[in-house]
Structures are given as C-alpha cells and as structure tokens.
Amino acid sequence: MDLTEAFHSLEKSVSKKFISVIFCSCEIEYEGRAKSFLGEGDRMIIIKHDYTVLIHRPDGTNPVNWMPQGSGISVSMEKDVLTLDCSSLKPFGNMKINIFEVYSLTSAPLVDTEQLKLIGSEKDMSDMIYSNPLLISDDFVPIRREEQTDYGFLDVYGHDGNGNLVIVECKRYTAGLDSVTQLRRYVERVKKSKGVGNVKGVIAAPNISSNALKMLNDWGFEYRNVSPPHTFVCDSFNQKRLKDF
Amino acid sequence: MDLTEAFHSLEKSVSKKFISVIFCSCEIEYEGRAKSFLGEGDRMIIIKHDYTVLIHRPDGTNPVNWMPQGSGISVSMEKDVLTLDCSSLKPFGNMKINIFEVYSLTSAPLVDTEQLKLIGSEKDMSDMIYSNPLLISDDFVPIRREEQTDYGFLDVYGHDGNGNLVIVECKRYTAGLDSVTQLRRYVERVKKSKGVGNVKGVIAAPNISSNALKMLNDWGFEYRNVSPPHTFVCDSFNQKRLKDF
DNA sequence: GGGGAGAGATGCCGC
DNA sequence: GCGGCATTTCTCCCC
Numbered sequence: 001m002d003l004t005e006a007f008h009s010l011e012k013s014v015s016k017k018f019i020s021v022i023f024c025s026c027e028i029e030y031e032g033r034a035k036s037f038l039g040e041g042d043r044m045i046i047i048k049h050d051y052t053v054l055i056h057r058p059d060g061t062n063p064v065n066w067m068p069q070g071s072g073i074s075v076s077m078e079k080d081v082l083t084l085d086c087s088s089l090k091p092f093g094n095m096k097i098n099i100f101e102v103y104s105l106t107s108a109p110l111v112d113t114e115q116l117k118l119i120g121s122e123k124d125m126s127d128m129i130y131s132n133p134l135l136i137s138d139d140f141v142p143i144r145r146e147e148q149t150d151y152g153f154l155d156v157y158g159h160d161g162n163g164n165l166v167i168v169e170c171k172r173y174t175a176g177l178d179s180v181t182q183l184r185r186y187v188e189r190v191k192k193s194k195g196v197g198n199v200k201g202v203i204a205a206p207n208i209s210s211n212a213l214k215m216l217n218d219w220g221f222e223y224r225n226v227s228p229p230h231t232f233v234c235d236s237f238n239q240k241r242l243k244d245f
Numbered sequence: 246m247d248l249t250e251a252f253h254s255l256e257k258s259v260s261k262k263f264i265s266v267i268f269c270s271c272e273i274e275y276e277g278r279a280k281s282f283l284g285e286g287d288r289m290i291i292i293k294h295d296y297t298v299l300i301h302r303p304d305g306t307n308p309v310n311w312m313p314q315g316s317g318i319s320v321s322m323e324k325d326v327l328t329l330d331c332s333s334l335k336p337f338g339n340m341k342i343n344i345f346e347v348y349s350l351t352s353a354p355l356v357d358t359e360q361l362k363l364i365g366s367e368k369d370m371s372d373m374i375y376s377n378p379l380l381i382s383d384d385f386v387p388i389r390r391e392e393q394t395d396y397g398f399l400d401v402y403g404h405d406g407n408g409n410l411v412i413v414e415c416k417r418y419t420a421g422l423d424s425v426t427q428l429r430r431y432v433e434r435v436k437k438s439k440g441v442g443n444v445k446g447v448i449a450a451p452n453i454s455s456n457a458l459k460m461l462n463d464w465g466f467e468y469r470n471v472s473p474p475h476t477f478v479c480d481s482f483n484q485k486r487l488k489d490f
Numbered sequence: 491g492g493g494g495a496g497a498g499a500t501g502c503c504g505c
Numbered sequence: 506g507c508g509g510c511a512t513t514t515c516t517c518c519c520c
Contacts (some may be wrong), residue, residue, distance in 0.1 A: 044291070066513080114285065148519065172497085182423070417511085
C-alpha cells in the first residue's frame with residue numbers, strides 16, 4: 001500500500017475517532033517509566049477510539065509497546081517514513097513509531113455498549129464464605145466483609161465459638177508467601193487496633209504452596225481448601241468424592 | 246461482508262497461521278478460571294500466528310476476553326452465525342465467539358525477529374545499586390545480588406561499616422505496604438538462617454506511601470530515594486534543586 | 491488523586 | 506512444572 005495514501009487515510013480515521021489497524025513494517029522507540037527500542041519488523045498497530053495505542057507482534061498475548069488511553073497522537077510523513085508520535089501525561093511517556101512499509105490499513109467506527117458479566121472473582125469468593133461460614137469452621141460467625149484499615153483491607157472477618165477473632169484472607173488461586181505475609185499484617189493490625197491477643201488467621205484458597213504452608217504453620221495460622229464459585233472444581237477432595245459414587 | 250465468504254477466508258488464514266483481524270458484531274462466552282458473558286456488540290478479534298486469540302472493544306488497553314497461545318481454534322458456521330470455538334489446557338478454559346456480522350477481515354503473514362531492548366527494570370536498578378553502593382549509605386558494601394532463599398528472593402544484600410548485615414529491597418515505583426512486609430520477611434529469614442540479630446532493612450524506591458513509611462519506621466527499617474536508571478527524574482528534591490539555579 | 495489490592499492477570503527465571 | 510516475583514503491569518474501589 002502506498003505510504004502517502006496510508007498517511008492521508010490514517011490522518012482521517014484518527015481525527016474521526018475510528019478504530020484503526022495497521023499491518024506494517026516499523027521500528028519503535030519508547031521513553032517514560034522505562035526506555036525501550038525495537039528494531040524494524042512486521043507488526044500490527046491498533047489505534048482505538050479513546051486514543052489507546054497498542055503494538056502487537058505476530059506472536060504472544062501482550063503488546064510489545066503501548067500507550068494508555070487519552071494519548072496525544074500526531075501523524076507525520078517525511079521522505080519515505082510515516083511517523084506516529086504518541087505522548088501521555090499520566091503516566092508520563094512518549095512513543096515514536098517509524099513506519100517504513102504499510103501492508104494494510106483498516107478502520108471503522110465500532111459501537112459497543114454491552115457490559116461484561118463475570119463470575120468467580122475473589123469478591124464472589126468472600127461473598128460465598130460470608131454466606132457459608134461452614135467453609136471455614138463449624139463455629140465461625142462472620143461479622144464483616146471488605147473492612148478497610150490503615151494497614152490493609154480485610155476480606156472477611158468474624159469470630160469463633162470461643163470468642164476468638166477470626167480473619168479470613170481469600171485467594172482465588174494458589175496462595176503463596178505473599179498471601180501469608182499479607183494475612184500476618186492484617187492479624188497484627190487487628191490485634192493492635194482492637195487491643196486483643198487472641199486473633200486467628202485463616203487462608204482460604206484452592207491451593208497453597210509448600211513454603212507458604214510452612215510459614216503459615218510457623219505463625220499459627222490455618223489453611224482451608226476453598227475454591228472460587230462457579231469455576232471448575234478439580235481438587236483431590238472432590239475427586240475422591242466422585243469415586244465414591 | 247458476506248458471512249460465508251468470511252468463514253472460508255478465516256478457515257484458510259487460520260490454517261496458514263496468518264495473523265487475522267476481524268471487525269465484527271459478536272457475543273462471547275468464556276468459562277475456565279472464571280466464567281463470563283458479553284452480549285452482542287462491535288469488537289475486533291485478533292488471531293495470531295501462535296493461536297493466541299484476543300478480543301478488543303473499541304476502547305481500553307486490555308482485551309475484554311482472550312485465550313493464551315497454543316489454543317485450539319475451530320471455525321464453524323450454522324445458519325446466520327459464524328462461530329469461533331477456542332480451548333486451552335493450561336490454564337484450562339473454553340471461549341466461544343458467536344459472530345453475527347463481519348465488517349472486515351484482514352490477514353497477513355507477519356515476520357518479526359527483532360528483540361526488544363529495555364532499560365529501567367528493577368533488575369537494572371539493583372545492578373545500579375550494586376555498582377554505586379553510595380546510593381544506600383557511605384559505608385554500605387554490597388556482597389550479593391538476586392539471592393534465592395526458601396522464604397524469598399533478596400535483591401541486594403551486603404554489610405555496613407559496623408558489621409551489620411544490610412538487605413536492600415528495590416522498587417521501581419512507589420513502595421507500598423506489600424514492599425515493607427516483603428522486606429520484613431527477608432530480614433527475619435536472614436536473621437534466622439545466619440543466626441544473627443543485627444540485620445538492617447532498606448527500601449530503595451523513587452517514592453514510598455505514607456502508610457508504608459509509617460510501618461517501615463515501626464519496624465526500624467530505612468528508606469532511600471533511588472530512581473531506576475535512565476528514566477525521567479521528577480522528584481521534589483530535584484525540583485527544589487532546579488529552583489536554586 | 492493517593493493508596494491498597496485484585497486480575498481469567500502475564501511473563502521470566504530458577505530450582 | 507512449581508514457585509516466587511516483576512510488570513512501561515492495568516483496573517477498580519475507597520478514603
């Protein structure tokens with residue numbers, strides 16, 4: 001595709017706030033939170049309605065370079081190079097794309113007003129535990145969810161039959177060392193702010209790493225095998241149960 | 246664009262491992278680590294050489310739905326609906342895209358062999374500190390970088406003029422509560438494994454949150470204002486200096 | 491706007 | 506493969 005033609009089409013589609021996709025050969029410089037350079041190669045450049053810019057390679061999930069929404073975009077042409085200059089203020093950064101050859105340019109005004117419905121987040125998991133306290137223990141009584149403190153944010157907290165405070169930290173995936181240190185910080189914070197010594201800590205997750213379990217035991221905390229709702233259940237407990245039928 | 250024509254073009258370009266971009270109206274179901282549904286609207290579907298699938302809305306940085314590389318993709322058509330079925334094993338999941346109208350379909354074999362050069366990562370930061378120990382203190386002597394332990398991974402560690410061990414945790418962005426708890430875990434681990442009491446902890450970052458600074462002080466750790474190399478420096482210290490000229 | 495934490499996070503590296 | 510952790514993470518939510 002002729003570069004001058006691409007230049008004019010691109011100017012038009014960017015000003016019209018169309019979404020544009022350019023298959024091209026280009027090189028990319030970025031400077032902002034870090035600094036990067038990518039030499040010449042074939043890539044796909046996406047310019048969205050809100051001036052988000054994404055540059056994708058032929059492989060891989062993530063863009064190799066990008067600029068956040070609201071970026072200032074200017075298109076220019078000099079000799080045999082079509083240049084896209086992108087800049088953003090928060091976070092501060094600049095990206096310059098030098099395009100040497102355009103294979104194709106597609107643009108269109110897309111309309112999408114639907115909202116994504118999603119089930120199985122950590123929030124859904126803490127809701128489930130709040131409604132089914134037996135998942136934690138026979139005598140667990142939830143009091144609050146999502147409590148904010150200076151030292152952190154508690155997923156679920158309540159008490160047991162012996163009057164101990166119980167803090168539950170949910171993870172939708174395998175709990176690691178960071179999950180245990182997080183729980184520990186919450187337990188200490190509650191001990192300090194409420195002025196009580198008997199505070200129990202519980203990790204609720206579908207899995208826990210061996211090091212994290214060791215650390216959990218060192219700190220006298222407990223682990224409960226709980227999976228996020230409405231996802232596939234593959235833990236050994238349920239597999240065992242299935243075999244029983 | 247005619248749906249049947251799109252169906253045949255897509256089958257061909259997927260089998261040829263071309264990269265394909267479809268502007269279309271579609272709905273999307275996903276089930277795997279979570280479960281989601283997105284009703285009919287205009288989107289851009291990207292199928293990459295390695296069978297990565299990305300679905301982008303007209304706005305925003307991130308795809309609304311996606312499948313990782315190596316996904317199994319099958320294209321089918323029934324009545325007036327073109328369907329893309331995608332499945333992956335690790336992580337396990339399925340995604341189904343029902344396409345009702347195709348506005349455009351572009352595909353091409355892109356070639357990209359260049360490697361991204363990037364400066365300013367946390368690794369670059371710990372390298373910088375290792376080479377310039379004055380950034381930590383007058384008497385800091387680095388011994389090792391990137392040391393692996395059961396309880397975590399130390400960025401830089403060394404000792405000071407008084408024989409105290411010093412552990413430095415680098416952050417390329419604002420250090421928060423998690424950074425301080427991470428540092429604390431490392432310090433405790435080193436105290437235990439080396440059997441020594443005098444271990445200092447230092448956070449090196451361009452910024453630290455107020456709560457994190459409070460917690461840092463409570464634990465007797467220290468903060469050093471250090472920015473990752475080759476990035477823009479905008480901290481108040483430098484702004485003050487500039488005013489002095 | 492700052493701060494804290496999740497995400498269907500992804501990707502990298504080391505054991 | 507698991508585990509620990511950074512990421513130009515991004516995004517959401519609350520204060």
